[in-house]
Amino acid sequence: MKVEERKSKEKSINNFFKRGYKNDLNRIKDADVDKFSKTAKIHVEKITETQSKSALDVGCGTGGILLALQKKGVEQIYGVELCGEGIEVAKKRFEEYGDIEKANFFQGSIFEYTIPNVDAITIHNVMSCHPDAKGIAIKILEGNPNQIVNSMPRNIAILRIIAFILSIFTKLFMNGFKLYVHDTDEIRKLIEDAGYERVDYMKGFYWETSVFIKI
Numbered sequence: 001m002k003v004e005e006r007k008s009k010e011k012s013i014n015n016f017f018k019r020g021y022k023n024d025l026n027r028i029k030d031a032d033v034d035k036f037s038k039t040a041k042i043h044v045e046k047i048t049e050t051q052s053k054s055a056l057d058v059g060c061g062t063g064g065i066l067l068a069l070q071k072k073g074v075e076q077i078y079g080v081e082l083c084g085e086g087i088e089v090a091k092k093r094f095e096e097y098g099d100i101e102k103a104n105f106f107q108g109s110i111f112e113y114t115i116p117n118v119d120a121i122t123i124h125n126v127m128s129c130h131p132d133a134k135g136i137a138i139k140i141l142e143g144n145p146n147q148i149v150n151s152m153p154r155n156i157a158i159l160r161i162i163a164f165i166l167s168i169f170t171k172l173f174m175n176g177f178k179l180y181v182h183d184t185d186e187i188r189k190l191i192e193d194a195g196y197e198r199v200d201y202m203k204g205f206y207w208e209t210s211v212f213i214k215i
């Protein structure tokens, strides 16, 4: 995907999320795993299970998954997030409820970030709002993590139809923000070809979560 096209799409993504994150600035909260979505819980569980000492969250939003990981023993935390408001909230949460000294945040696109060499990388519901899921997968492999946990929408006809209908609406009223249902098999193969094995796979109606371990 051309850089200018990507940047324009990322501008729409930023605009879409920033209002919600701005509201969160007035209610800084601890991470309550019990209130996490089912898939987010799986991310936290799978990464702590392998006793990872460092983790990167791609598209970390307001840092909930990272804060939960730190509390469960992950020592070095990295978060990358397009939206400045998301990063601001995440930092405040770590200042108040975690250890900000052991957390590193980057505001900007994953494509403009130097991926640190971490034990685990989590990508929770990020590919669904970015046009270049394949590019994200290729980029994270630069960090050579031992474990990758990724949740993205299942590639099934009904979801492709829903995403298409929603896109007409969002294109008109939300500055071009779009939901994507990517080719999940292509992403899986790409990661497997880079030397990983999918060791866990869970699916609900909408999302699927894959856990990969470096062979």
Ligand SMILES: C[S@@+](CC[C@H](N)C(=O)[O-])C[C@H]1O[C@@H](n2cnc3c(N)ncnc32)[C@H](O)[C@@H]1O
Residues within 6 Å of the ligand: 010, 013, 014, 017, 040, 058, 059, 060, 061, 062, 064, 080, 081, 082, 083, 086, 108, 109, 110, 111, 123, 124, 125, 126, 129, 130
């Ligand atoms: C649906 S939200 C999920 C947030 C968080 N992962 C969670 O589960 O709570 C998707 C997030 O990915 C971020 N994002 C999308 N594309 C990105 C990119 N290229 N680089 C960094 N962050 C990105 C968005 O700004 C948004 O905060």
